[in-house]
Amino acid sequence: MRIRSVVVKGLFNEYDYELNLNPDLTFIHSPNGLGKSTISHMIYSILRGDKSYLEDIPFAKMVISFVDDSALIAEKSNGKLLFRMQKNRLESPLTDEELEGISDIIYLPPERLMITKKDGHVVNALESVAQELYESIRAAKDNVKLVPSTQEHREMNGSELEFWCKDLKAKLDFIKDAGFEPEIPTGMRFPPTRYDLIDDRAKYEDLAYSVSDYVENNYQFAESIIVYKDIINNIFLNKTIDVSENGKLIVSMNNGTSLPLNKLSSGETQILLMFYYILFHSGQDGVVIVDEPEISLHVSWQQLLGDYFGDICRVRKVQIIVATHSPQVIHDKWDLAIELVRKNA
Structure with a gap:
């Protein structure tokens, strides 16, 4: 379910914010330290029922309003974190399991190059998604x-x-x-x-x-496979990606030289990871939050992101929320941008 607005009160015991989001693509920008990344992660954590992250964040209340006129409220009271759903002026408490079913949401944090598995092992993210793609293609x-x-x-x-x-x-x-x-x-x-x-x-x-x-x-x-290859190959310079007959993700230089995935630049790796998660992990009418997509990207690549995000919103019918420090990521889409303005001090 798509998000219409987000209201945060008492973030870090200091800030109040109100964000009115676009139904498809929204850029949220601000200087460092005002809570942009924290709010992004809070939205994800609330919709996933992740109390551990929220308990460590000083805040009084967060209200996430959806396009169906319902609202999810997370509030700290006497040191206890409470969730409730409001619809038609009626409120009802929510369990962790009920929270997870409210919206299909994925979150791409700034630290994308390594991921922690459920068993606690930390692994290379690109190797992990390449293996995941291989297994999915083999199954198909x-x-x-x-x-x-x-x-x-x-x-x-x-x-x-x-x-x-x-x-x-x-x-x-x-x-x-x-x-x-x-x-x-x-x-x-x-x-x-x-x-x-x-x-x-x-x-x-x-x-x-x-x-x-x-x-x-x-x-x-x-x-997802076809769009993924199209986007990556339109962005990459002097090299292309493809999927081999047996389902392996392969990279080739324009001169025909094969290139291992671990020899790609940091920026190329970021592009592969970011669009993989958006395309292969998001669902129809879901929400995608991308935090600091500009990391390791040249200005010219940053300026391309908005068009691709917008295209994915239309094709996949998802809502993408982008938290960024970079004006180049927003580029020519300032009509879709909102500034995180400090309401009080």
Whole structure:
């Protein structure tokens, strides 16, 4: 669920803020030390039910208002952290489990190069996401069998069914560009011809619903792969990324030289990580918070980010909140920027 506004009271026992966010892309900027990164992390922590981070932050109250006119309130009272949901003027307390279901949210902290696994081990982030991508692609390549659909069949005449099959085939072709495709049963073709539908409509209609399920399960992942490669290859200079036949992320210089991932520059690594998390970890109508995307990036690369963030907002239908010190990240999108203004001292 998208966020409409954020109100913070008593941050560091000193600041009050009110932030009215855009439904898609918002840049939040301020000088150092006013709480921009802290607020970003607080939003994420509240929506993930992470009390440990919030308990260490001095604040009185945070109110996150959503586009459906509901509001999530986190408040410290007598040293205790309380959560409640407000809707239609009614308030109800929330458990940690209920908090996690409110909004699909991911947070990209400034420290992105290393990540801590659930078992406590600290690992290289780029190696980790490359392995994650490999495993996901291998699973997609192995999952080629079409299974009977449980969808309820809708009424369609022959022309409507034929058109739907052609539309599904176009989506299958798009998925194939990402490196995987389903197996069409022996003796059948997809899309079927008009004569196929006349001769064996029921069989092809069942096939179409199975293909529809496959597309539903794989289209967004395929889209993420294709968009990811397009963005990275438009930004990188003198080198390109691709996904090998077996699902490995590979980097090649324009002269044909292969380059290990660990030989990329810090800025290139930041770009790979940032767009990977945004594309592969965000969901429809989710929220993405990117803290200090400018780290290690040349000014010319910083100026490209806003357009790509905006494109992802439209394609993936996510809300992206960017916390930045850099005017170059905002670039020509100051109409989407809000300043974190100190309300009191």
